Amino acid sequence: MVKEFLSLLIVFIALFLFGIYILRSGLLQVGTTKIKTILLKTTDSPFKGLIVGILITMLFQSSSVVTVLLVGLVAASLMKFKHSIGVILGANIGSCFTLELIAYNATDFALPLIAIGFICLLFTRSSLYIIGCVTFGIGCIFLSMNGLETLAEPLRSLPVTEYFFQWTNDHYLAGISVGAIVTTIIQSSTATIGIAMSFIEGLSLTSESGVAIMLGANIGTCFTAYIASIGAGKTARLVAHAHIWLNLLGAVLFYPFIEFLAHFSSLLSESPSVQLAHASTIYNVVCSLLVLPFAGSFARFVQFFARLEKDR
Secondary structure, three states, X not given: OHHHHHHHHHHHXXXXXHHHHHHHHHHHOOOHHHHHHHHHHOOOOHHHHHXXXXXXXXXXXXXXXXXXXXXXXXXXXXXXXXXXXXXXXXXXXXXXXXXXXXXXXOHHHHHHHHHHHHHHHOOOOOHHHHHHHHHHHHHHHHHHHHHHHHHHHHHHOOHHHHHHHHHHHHOHHHHHHHHHHHHHHHOOHHHHHHHHHHHHHOOOOOHHHHHHHHHHHHHHOHHHHHHHHOOOOHHHHHHHHHHHHHHHHHHHHHHHHHHHHHHHHHOOOOOHHHHHHHHHHXXXXXXXXXXXXXXXXXHHHHHHHHHXXXXX
């Protein structure tokens, strides 16, 4: 029985990641060259960068993709590091769009979306192909979320998973660690938080534990940008460092308020999964807006610690 549950868990997680990959692949057909041009022309102020970061991340469905683009632009000396701060702040907010989308019970549309998407994918040289990628990807995400939710209660009855969930429910640092590690492994904070949303809906995780996992997932998502910055030059590495510092400081800031954030989110919706999606949005919006007026100072802060690291 344990092997069966674990096999299904892996299948549904893989389906979730596959859905995100197909969705992202279709949207990338729009062309990263156009996106780079937009970034270069509209990031001369932190506020403009914030708005552009939100919109582009909503389009690409990945803050990591946007951050990697920034690393490339800064490495090529096409963009100044300080101009990337606003985009990074916006990317964190834009990454919440998918969570808000999947938070609502739309699983009834999963199979129709997959069917429509499959038909559109047959037209490989037209705009229908992009539509097919988007609808097929979203359908896979909805289907996997439904599957994970059905597994939540059976998994909870297993001694190992019961102990694991109890551990994360009792220790917020454990939840943060789990969120960071899982996101680092599967390279998607959206998937990590989505899994947590499923288990919260199945009453295996508490809302507070879900918030802790969400904080950790935001830290884990920095890994991709950090890897992309290796060998890209010291200025480009600052982009990855800024992303890491933003999410680390955000987690430290919100750690004492995990219970408050969980409670406040519960006032916005009766559904536990929707509450976690809202908590993620609130967290990223608050962190980004707090840093936005001090974008220049934050850039200097990152540069200062980067110099300290180099001098060691």
